[in-house]
Amino acid sequence: MKSFLLIIFFLNSFVVAQELESYLDGKDVRDICNDGNNLWVATNGNGIFQFNYRMQEWYNYSTRNKKLRHNFFYTITANKKFVWAGSSDGLFIYNKKGKRWSKRKFGKGGQLSNWIRDVQYDPYINAVWIGRFKYLTKYDLKRRRFTDYDLTMNENMKTNTIKVIKVDGDSLVWFGSESGLHKYDKSQDISDESSLSFYDNKLNYFNGEGDAVSISAMLVEQNNIWIGLDEFITKNNPNYNLGGIYKFDRKNDWTRYDARNGLKGNGIYDLEITGNFIWASLYQFSKNSKDVFGRGVALINRITNEIKMVNIDGLPKVVNSLHFDGTRLWFGTNKGLFAINFTNKFVENFVKDIDE
Secondary structure (H helix, E strand, C coil): CEEEEEEEEECCCEEEEEEEEEECCCCCEEEEEECCCEEEEEEECCCEEEEECCCCEEEEECCCCCCCCCCEEEEEEECCCEEEEEECCEEEEEECCCCEEEEECCCCCCHHHHCEEEEEEECCCCEEEEEECCCEEEEECCCCEEEEECCCECCEHHHHCEEEEEEECCCEEEEEECCEEEEEECCCCCCCHHHEEEECCCCCHHHHCCCCCCEEEEEECCCCEEEEEEEECCCCCCCCEEEEEEEECCCCCEEEECHHHCCCCCEEEEEEEECCEEEEEEEEECCCCCCEEEEEEEEEECCCCCEEEECECCCCCCEEEEEECCCEEEEEECCEEEEEECCCHHHHHHHHHHHC
16 A cells, blocks of 8 residues: 545645545546445446455455456445445346356447446345446346336437436435436335426536536535536537536536636536535546546535535546545545545544534
8 A cells, every 4th residue: 555645625725635545556547436334435447356354354355365356347336245246247246155257248238338337235125226228127036037218308319328326315316327317215116207307408407517417427416416517528519518526416406616706617527425515526528529528526515505526636637436434534546545544633633623
């Protein structure tokens, strides 16, 4: 493990100095989750990594050690018994008791439908939601049954390309697509059209801004849904996907955060929450070269709405994923895994002072 100095500037008058921990040097980390006992890390090229909190040890599952027959993963979720990891070649499932990986491929939708964009375990119904390039799938653990759903709206196939899934307590699940956001009421059968509500930039949802909204990240809190968008603009289509972050009050109010009020990039990789602060990892899309540039991390005070960019010495600008496990805030980057330890007394006192 390496350590770097982390400097956070916030509210113009506060400065936090804290060591930034570094792990998995050089690995392209795409997603992070935990099951209470272990941290699970999906990488693009080096398989799956497991960090055992109690033993303080790392384990790798990849073709290199013949523990896994695939190395390229984009998303991961877990419970006490299983781990589910999404790849471009289907869903990989790890049985912890048997210490064995298996693979599930999907027939509906062709090969592209086996590109798994997001997976989320839903503890309220003991099921796994699987977002695919085509179709949404629900895996019922009790019945061991996979069921596919077509979420296409208004004959727009991009609304059935599921990129982000967020479980919202025992009553709701949100499915973010390449062209809008679905809200599912779990008290009803998802096959029933009345169980789903859809939000795009029509009817003044997302303030009616942009030609389309492609959902890249979501965060659930008690009063609001935070929604991060992809940025994709060109000279010919300067208004296509504008990006930015929206805070939706679950009723009618959509508050937008973008480069005009402090973000250094309008593309959003991921969102996470610690106390009163929303962390957002950013990128910028070049309309000239069509390249994507990482723009680091922003901190939003969810009470005052103030935005500050975070100055983190040693942290790469491309931060693909953020995950808070209750102790550490983890940053999954294109050059390794990094963390801030929030049990540090100086950080605890700083956050307490800000809240007060």
